[in-house]
Amino acid sequence: MTLTMYGIKNCDTVAKARKWLENRGLAYDFHDYKTAGIDRPRLEAWVAELGWETLLNRAGTTFRKLDEADKQNLDAQKAIDLMLAQPSMIKRPVLDLGARRLTGFKPEIYEAALN
Numbered sequence: 001m002t003l004t005m006y007g008i009k010n011c012d013t014v015a016k017a018r019k020w021l022e023n024r025g026l027a028y029d030f031h032d033y034k035t036a037g038i039d040r041p042r043l044e045a046w047v048a049e050l051g052w053e054t055l056l057n058r059a060g061t062t063f064r065k066l067d068e069a070d071k072q073n074l075d076a077q078k079a080i081d082l083m084l085a086q087p088s089m090i091k092r093p094v095l096d097l098g099a100r101r102l103t104g105f106k107p108e109i110y111e112a113a114l115n
Contacts, residue, residue: 003028007093017105033087052079057091
């Protein structure tokens, strides 16, 4: 299984997830969507699979700094547009297992998914 982790290099949660994978000898590719971006079809597929409510990081600084008008009346399309414009609004990390994706990092969820 080829794993791909999507996130931002300087994110503490991403660092913990990367260390967890490395400590178990699990190889993965890393895609920094802050520098490499994210394409609309991939983001739309993630939203279809996971839900925009799960994927949009509303607790982060980037979202909190938005104008109130941008935070109102959120739906899937508006959330996708926001995440494309500011990839740091995507919850991280997103771990692509091939057949499915995991969002965020909880060691017990990674353990269950990868064993």
